[in-house]
Every structure is written in structure tokens, then in C-alpha cells.
Amino acid sequence: MTSLAGQEVVALRGRRTGRDRVSPVTVVLLAVLLAILILALFGPAIAPHDRVEVVSLPFDAEVSLLGSDHLGRDVLSRILHGGRPIVIIPVVATALATLIGGVLGVSAAALRRDDVIMRVMDVFAVIPSILVALVLFHRFGVQHWVLALAVIIVSIPFTTRYSRAAAFPIIHSGYVEQARMIGESAAMILVRDVVPNLARPMLADAGLRFIGAIYLVAAAGFLGFGPPPPSTDWGSMISENIGGAGLNPWATIAPSLMVLILTIPVNLLADRFARQVAR
């Protein structure tokens, strides 16, 4: 009996020294996220109708699975067509913002006088994000890359601030000092010590930024600054069809749900990640 308990302890101890275990909840969240990403990217290929094809009278709830929209187009097909911008723009923009903010933040943490970088960031941080987007649209027109640029501009102050805070204890840690003492080059210290230890916290932050980006893209679409017709996105679909919510509620509910299903797993995953980092 006692020997059994002893063996158990040894076995469990062996597991601890191995890789971190992935919880089933994380697996489910990742699966949901992956499914919706695939649906958004490859949706146009499996859509039963074209995004501009008129299939019935406006707001006909019976015509197909999700009925038709305010111009009588198939809602399901438009959902499948409208995923790309709301997925691709935030992904690209968040990745770029995290990268640029990471570089700025690490530089700020490594330099003794980091006031210049941080004060500039503070100025940018106070501008409301939707205002930045509207000004850019006014100047460059409503286009996907402008929306991405808006997301990047409003995210950078926060990614910089976060990466500076996360990089500071790493750069001033005992192991970086140890590496300096044996004459390791700054580039090697960056690659071997700073970046690997910064990656996790930055990824956790990127998850939260990604949600912010999705909401900005969706909000721009809702306010009528979505991509010009015939292209579409979930945000514009919500505002287009809100008038017919009594006739075909799915025309509004379905795109709203898609935004939710996209953001919730990202949010929860980022939280779980942040908790792991904190440990």
C-alpha cells in the first residue's frame, strides 16, 4: 500500500519536470477559434450564393437557412463572404502593432532615458481609436489597409507600454547581467534571453489587442465605414439589417454571433495565457 503511494509520487513528479500540460478547456477554445478562422478564410469557396446575388424579397426569413437581407441577398452566403476582413485585418494589424510596440518597448526599457519614447506614446494613447479611423478614412478613403493602419496606430501606445513593463525586469535580471559578464553580445542576449522570456507576456497582450482590433473593424463597418460594396463584413451587416430585425432577426443576429464567437475564445485564451505568465 505504501509502496504504491510512493510510486505514484515518483510518477507525478516525473510529469512535472516535463512540458507544461495543456488543459482540455484550452483545447476546446483553440478548436472553436480554429474553426471560425477557417470558416472566415475559406467561406467564400463554400458559400451557396454570390454575395451580391439577389435570391428573394428583402428580409425573407424562409428563403434559406438564415433568410435574406435588406436587399434580398442570402444572409448565409454574405456571412461566409464577410469574415475575411474582420479576421485578416485584426490579425495583420495586431501582429504588426505587437512587433513595433515590442521593439519600441524593449528599446525604452534598455535605454536609461526612455522619456522621449514613452511621452510620445502617452500623447497617442489619449486619442480615441474611432476618431483616428475616421480621420484616416477621410484622408485615404475607405480601404482595408487604412483600417489596418488605424488599428496599428491606436494599438502601438499600449503594446509599447506593456512591452516596456514586461521587458524591464528581464533586461535588468540576473541572467542578462550574467550574460553581459561573460561578454555575450547585445544581439545574442536579445535572441537568447530577452525575446524568449518576453514572448509569452507579449502573446497574452496581443490576444487582448486582437479583440480590440476586431471591435474597431466591426464598429467601423457598423458606422458605415466598412469596405465599399460589393465586399462586405460582419460589422456592416449588423447595421444594414437592423431595420428589418422584426422580419428576419437572423440577418442581424447571425453576424453579431459571429463576432462573439470569434472574440470570446481569443479573450479566454489570452486570459489563460496571462495567468500562466503571472505564475
Place this chain on the structure above:
Amino acid sequence: MIEVRDLEVRGGLDAQILVGVSVSLESGRTLAAVGGSGAGKTTLGLALLGFVRPGMRKVGGEVCFGGQNLFELPEAELRRLRRESIAYLPQNPASTLTPTMRVEDLVEERRLATSEPTGQLLELVQLPSDRSFRRRFPHQLSIGQQQRVAMARAIANQPRVLILDEPTSSIDPTTQRLMLSLVERLRDDLGAATLLISHDLASVARMADEVVVLRQGEIVERGAALRVLHTPMDSYSKALVSASPDIAVDQPPLAPNTDEPVPVLRAIDVSAQFVLGRGRGARTIHAARNVSFDLASGETFALIGRSGSGKSTIARVLLGLHPAESGEVLLNGCLLPPLLRRRDRKQRAAIQLVPQNPEESFNPRRTVGDGIRRSIRQTRGLSGSAATERLAELLEQVQLEPALARRRPHELSGGEQQRAAIARALAAEPEVLVCDEITTALDTIVQSQIVDLLQQIQRETGISLLFITHDLALAHEFAHRVGVLNEGTLVEIAAMASFVNDPQAPESRELLDAASSLSRTLAARRSAEDDLPAVAAS
């Protein structure tokens, strides 16, 4: 007063933290729990509050206070007991102060209707009680003052049970004496029962009536304090007592290992300062003022001083991590460039650091062996199988199992981490090893093992050791010479043997008086308590 019966606590992966522990705290008495790190001392202390740390759970047993099992009380009732009857002072007492509360509110919060007024409580812990002091926030106090406020809080509710967790490890001798007198006062006036958790056997000998020795969650020995500390029965207790550094025990005179002591490292008139804070509130701290000393080859030089006396800054200047304001550092007679990036590979390799916190000095995302290999590659230019061979050699030299090198730093124990850090320093084949408070985080048994290891390495390689510590009793066991630092100034340099017998500077005498000595404390207590049954001579 409070009784622990058959307490069993398990941690993650069902690891045993406490096994069948029974102790009873009597009114007006002090019980000490001693043992190495991981023995379950703190868990026992917290159990007296009816608390088990997250990640651990109580499997069996009970803690009875006033006829009630604390673990069965509703949370509200338990909180009331903790507020009114039981006081806990953690290892770092200053950490119990809420930063946004003023001194008077901090004390007032704990006070009961029957307690002394706040002003009196502050005077009891020898703090000013005027309005301006009472309106201060914790960050406006010195560390010593913070500790005293924490103590005032601990006594404000006139506790019947007092739990002191390693009270002497972060406290200077004056504050220690104050704490001792407060504990005595509580004991005599209120009949408080005290649990003292400590690995410092000298302070246990001074304060405790009874001792329990814990090892890996089990009580291996218990008895009257004087008996256990003088003639321990259990083999682990014996090891604990013999590993405890003792300033009053004479050491065989140590001679440097070389025939003619050639100075390897010379510091000449080194001054260094740093600026604390920014802008208008910035203060310049003179951490070193005209410090000069030599370090001969094969010699161990102990640099001793209180915290804040400038010991670490001097080490950083030698290592090229901190710019010296003035003065020179010579290595084998050649001037060393003051800053690390101006030193060449040979000069960098010649002086190596064993840091105070070894875990933090290894990249947490890489294995410990990887960190050692990196130093081999950078300082000796070895890679591939040559580096692997050298790594194996180094691990053997520091007596670390090769399998442990494949682990990440947090998967090693404190002693193993320190061995790995020593191996990494030796990888550079240095002439000087700077050991900055390397034993502070270790318990006494591991501490003496590390010191033995360093001595052995010194015998084998003839390396010079600069041993920076505040623990004079430990340093006197193996250092050839000693330098005493006080507020950045070296007030005395002497051979260790003559220093212990005849200190010159007043600061040295103070340090010697404060140095821990189990034998001296035991003798003092035995002569004070003649009525105690005589203990058999060993």
C-alpha cells in the same frame, strides 16, 4: 492554550508537507520550531491561524484553540480570532503594511477597545508618537521603522498566541533585541503563548523554552531548548546544531595556500556612488569611500558589513558592473578598465561572480547546463563535445548530478542552484571568485555544505575568494582575513583569528557582539537559569 494534534498537510502532487505533527503551545511559554528549508515550519505556523496556503490542503488532524477546532470554524469566526487573539509576524514584517494607510491607521486597525492607545503602542516599539510621524505612510519610513510599526500592529490586539516566522533573518540586532523584549512583555503581562520559527539556533537558544526539530514535515526530536541544542539525540538535530555557525568556537588558524602571498586583485582608493530616485527627490548614496584592499592568490577575504554598508557595490565595481567614481582596480598588477565592455575576454574571465540569488541568474526558459555551457563557450571558446566534456568535469567538481543540468533553474533546490552557479563561475577558470551573500537564502546545513565545497575548490585550484556576507560567524569559519565595512568605509582589515580576539574599530566590536553564537547563548542562559536540571556534558 493552542494545540495541534496529528496535523497532516499535503501539497501539490500529494507531496507531504506535514506528517502527524502534534505540538502544544502553553501560556507564557515559547516553543521554537527549527529545521532546514522545506521542513514545514511556516506551514505549521500558518496552521495555527487555521490557514493552509493555496496549493496545499489539510488532510488530517486538528488545531484546537479555546476548545474549538480552527479548521471547523466558519470563516467569519476565524477572522475574528485572527484579529483579536492570534498575531502572526511573517519573515518580512514590513510586507504586512498596506502602502496606502498611515501609521496611525495601521495601528488603529488592529487595536481592541481594551488595548493601549495608539500613541503608547508606538512608544512601546520605540517609535515617535507625534502627529507628523503618525500621519506618515509606510514608504516614508526606514525599513527598521516599518518593522517596528508591524510589531506595534502585532501587539496592538494583545494577542494570546504570537507566531514569529524567522523574525531575525531580516532584522538588525537592535530591532532584534526590541522584538525579544516585546515578546517577553506579551508573555509576562498577558500570558501569551509564542511559536518561534527559525533556523538561527542562537536566537532560538536565547528565546525558546522548548524546541521541536522538523525534518521534511515530521518532528524528529522535541524537548527543552537547552537540552536539544546542547545534546541533540537525533542525527538530523545533531547535523543542524553542528552546522550552525558559531563565532565563539575557535577555528584552527588558516594560512593562505601559497607560500608567498602575491596580490591577485588590488582595490586602491575605490569610491563609488549611485543616485537613488529621480528629479528633485534624487539622493546620492556614497556606497564606497576610498576603499583599498588586497586579495592574495589562494586567499579568502571576507568583506563584512550590515545591509547598506556598500558591500555589493564594491563587488560590482570589481566586476565592472558599476562605474567607480575614483580609484583603481589592479589585476595581477595591471590596471583593469573600469567598465565591463572595455575589458577583454581574459580580464572578464579572471573575476567571476557567484550571485546572491542563483535561481534568478539563470535564464528560466533554458536548462541550467545550458547556462554553464554558454559560459564555457564565451570565456574558453569551447563548443561541441569539448564543451560537453568540460561541463561534466565542472558538475563533478561542484558535486552536482549530471541529470540535474538538464533541468530548468526553478526545478532545482536552493543548494543545487548555488552549486550550478559556482560551476558556471568556474567555467571561466577565474582567478577570483566574488561570492555575494551566497548563503543568505540557504538553511544552515546546506550553507555549511556550500562553504565546504568552496574550501575544497580553493585547495584544488588555488583560487582567491572574496566572500561578501553579513554573517560574521559563518565567515570566521573559513576566511583568512576580514574587512569590515561601515557606511562605505573600510574601518578595519585584519587576519580573522586576531580580529575575533581583538577587534580594533568600534563597528567591528558591534559586529562581533551581534554575531551568532549558539555556545555563548547557551552558556549565558544556563548560568542565568541555575534552577534548570543540569544538562549532561557532551
